[in-house]
Amino acid sequence: MPVNKRVLKNGKVRWQANYYDREHHRHFKNFDRKIDAREWLDQVTADQVTGSWVDPKKARGTVDAEAQAWLKDHSDWATSTRVRNEGAVRNYIGPRWGGVQLGQITTDAVQRWVNDMDGKPGTVRKNVGVLSSILDHAVTMRRLGVNPCKGVVLPRQVKEQRRYLSDTEVQQLVDAAGPHGFDVLVLAYCGLRFGEFAALKVSNANLTRRRLLVEQSVTEVNGTMEWSDVKNHQRRSVPYPAFLDDQMQHQVDGRPRDQLLFPGKVGTPIRESNARRDWFDRAVKDSGIGYLTPHELRHTAASLAVRSGASVLAVQRMLGHASAAMTLDTYADLFDDDLDDVMDKVTAARTAALTVAQQLQQQSRDMREPPVN
Incomplete structure (x- = not known):
């Protein structure tokens, strides 16, 4: 896959990196420097070898289009799950990401969205989960190379204290x-x-x-x-x-x-x-x-x-x-008594072992001492 030198009418030199995909379609990109063209072409080659390469044209699809495809492909959902996911797409994903091209989403942009989002930590985590699932769908369908939601730091969800009746x-x-x-x-x-x-x-x-x-x-x-x-x-x-x-x-x-x-x-x-x-x-x-x-x-x-x-x-x-x-x-908190049982057994085992050791030591001393006349 060559890097070709091109001289424009104004005399400026440009370097064009060319490659063909698996369907033998030609792709190219122009650079000011030959080294940049070569590095980009090397990365494309590596992506093709590892199977992570995606047709740039497919990555131009919008998040809204991908979201609708994701919703359509999940006929297995319960009605309540569908309503919840559709609500997240309509109220949170669409307003921020609907018109954005898949290939233009960055992890940094998603992180800023998370940081600025109003709502409880649980709500934020659910909304990011929906966006991540949509982008996972795009990865599966070969419209996106990697999911930019991976690595995003989410707010810590503090578990509410449960009420247990006697x-x-x-x-x-x-x-x-x-x-x-x-x-x-x-x-x-x-x-x-x-x-x-x-x-x-x-x-x-x-x-x-x-x-x-x-x-x-x-x-x-x-x-x-x-x-x-x-x-x-x-x-x-x-x-x-x-x-x-x-x-x-x-x-x-x-x-x-x-x-x-x-x-x-x-x-x-x-x-x-x-x-x-x-x-x-x-x-x-x-x-x-x-x-x-x-x-x-x-x-x-x-x-x-x-x-x-x-x-x-x-x-x-x-x-x-x-x-x-x-x-x-x-329900980890309900099984805390198991820890008490473990320590009780550890204590009992230690006490028994020390008692046996002391008895053996006493027997040894008795055997060494001369009999009393």
Whole structure:
């Protein structure tokens, strides 16, 4: 791939670097200095060898066009995920990056955007995640060589302190919830997401094994109830405690298997917003336990399970997490007692070892000392 000397009409010398892509299309670029042309051509050659070369014409596409292609290619998303990603594109990505060519985005520019963005750290991280996913799509489609979001420093997300109810506090909430007390018990001891709870059908209750089969979720999205597979596609069987036997039996008796196990007022799925408005928030206030959201009953279930001796793997299966590592990362504070157990065992082992050593030393001394007449 040559670097050719060109003399312009005004006598100025220019150096033109030429190369051909895999489809035998010619590309070139002009430089004032031969060394610059050669360095650029060497880089192009290296990119072609490593497979990171991208046709410069394709990199002229805009972020908006790539975003629409990214959204279109993900027909596998749940409706709630699609709405969230479309909102991020519309409200954050489009206004700043929509008309920018893919090849013109730099890591420095993305970093300045991150630094100037208003909002909570979690919101900033999600918006950057959407932009990064769009640019990853461009890399996959060979319209961009590398993703300029890689290496961007994101704001640290401070985890909010979770609320875990005790058994006594759960009962206070149950009493205050009146006819919805059973709902509270199921959420607080089974660890279901609210959408999973709302989607349960009579057929999902196995009274013999005390199991709830969680296989769908229903969530309100833009005023419409949308059904989907459970998060992470973790279809699972969740146990419920024996003290719920009578109420669970009453819940299913004489009802068709295809009906909702916990229906709303007119037999339709419960909307979390309606539940909070109609009874949950009032019950929380009347119970005197302090501020609480329905999702914190899921955290409570994890806490009560761990307190009862459940392992990380058991909690993962109950909650439907993608991995035990995710469970441990989410609820690391609940497993602090394991560290205490480790130190107790270390202490006990050391004490036992020293005791044996002291006994052996004493036996050795006794053997060396002459008998007393």
